[in-house]
Amino acid sequence: MSLTGKAALVTGGSRGIGAAIARRLAAEGADVAITYTSSAARAAEVVDAIKASGARALAISLDSAAPDAGREAVARVVDEFGRLDILVNNAGIFPNGPLEEISVDDIDRTLALHVRAPLLFSQAAAAVLPDGGRIITIGSNLADRTPYPGITLYSASKAAVAGLTRGLARDLAPRRITVNAVQPGNTDTEMNPADSADAAADLPNIPLGRFAHADEIAAAVAYLAGEEAAYVTGTTLTIDGGYNA
Numbered sequence: 454m455s456l457t458g459k460a461a462l463v464t465g466g467s468r469g470i471g472a473a474i475a476r477r478l479a480a481e482g483a484d485v486a487i488t489y490t491s492s493a494a495r496a497a498e499v500v501d502a503i504k505a506s507g508a509r510a511l512a513i514s515l516d517s518a519a520p521d522a523g524r525e526a527v528a529r530v531v532d533e534f535g536r537l538d539i540l541v542n543n544a545g546i547f548p549n550g551p552l553e554e555i556s557v558d559d560i561d562r563t564l565a566l567h568v569r570a571p572l573l574f575s576q577a578a579a580a581v582l583p584d585g586g587r588i589i590t591i592g593s594n595l596a597d598r599t600p601y602p603g604i605t606l607y608s609a610s611k612a613a614v615a616g617l618t619r620g621l622a623r624d625l626a627p628r629r630i631t632v633n634a635v636q637p638g639n640t641d642t643e644m645n646p647a648d649s650a651d652a653a654a655d656l657p658n659i660p661l662g663r664f665a666h667a668d669e670i671a672a673a674v675a676y677l678a679g680e681e682a683a684y685v686t687g688t689t690l691t692i693d694g695g696y697n698a
């Protein structure tokens with residue numbers, strides 16, 4: 454139980470990778486707040502499971518892309534748990550399709566959620582994190598390579614995650630707050646089901662021959678959140694079964 458006494462905020466924690474991260478941080482002893490937009494029942498399930506394991510839990514209905522979302526979420530967490538030690542920026546979407554179909558709204562929405570939100574959530578968190586706090590953002594292996602067409606917007610937004618991670622690491626190093634990004638490859642969630650036709654087409658490109666389980670991404674986040682990762686900052690950890698190798 455490496456995170457006993459800590460409090461964490463995981464954006465987009467009602468399903469998929471975020472839900473796995475929330476459960477794992479709670480299993481390590483942390484109190485955990487999650488945000489979600491539409492899946493209230495799923496968020497409640499995650500909260501109930503965390504409470505059953507003995508930790509405190511909170512679900513916050515909040516659009517991460519809203520300009521004040523970071524400040525609101527951090528204030529709710531501090532109000533409920535009395536502190537915030539770990540921020541995990543996870544909420545995301547997967548815009549994809551032909552270049553000519555990308556709209557200005559698509560661009561604004563994606564950049565607001567994948568770039569502006571992690572920056573504003575981190576800014577709000579930095580105001581309350583103790584020395585040695587943690588900020589972890591979920592990027593993508595598609596930040597480093599773009600292996601097929603139709604993902605320009607998504608790849609660009611996740612490349613920006615790597616950039617803001619490096620900048621924040623510099624900004625917050627004097628307080629020993631570490632800032633890192635985890636870059637999953639194909640991970641079996643509702644965003645990217647392992648049993649879809651797209652998945653079957655991409656499987657030959659994965660040296661380990663399968664999609665990741667969300668728990669495998671959560672394990673990396675738990676490592677970065679823990680004391681053993683105190684010297685890891687400003688970097689990206691790609692977990693993609695060798696896809697980008």
Ligand SMILES: NC(=O)c1ccc[n+]([C@@H]2O[C@H](COP(=O)([O-])OP(=O)(O)OC[C@H]3O[C@@H](n4cnc5c(N)ncnc54)[C@H](OP(=O)(O)O)[C@@H]3O)[C@@H](O)[C@H]2O)c1
Binds near residue numbers: 490
């Ligand atoms: N799955 C993959 O293959 C893969 C690979 C690389 C990177 N990633 C990244 O991993 C992260 C999680 O992906 P996932 O596969 O777990 O996706 P998912 O299964 O679609 O779950 C997305 C989560 O984000 C929440 N969310 C979406 N928009 C939000 C918003 N505007 N404000 C607050 N919460 C919001 C959803 O809440 P609701 O339930 O309320 O909708 C849900 O909890 C994303 O950043 C994604 O880009 C995923």
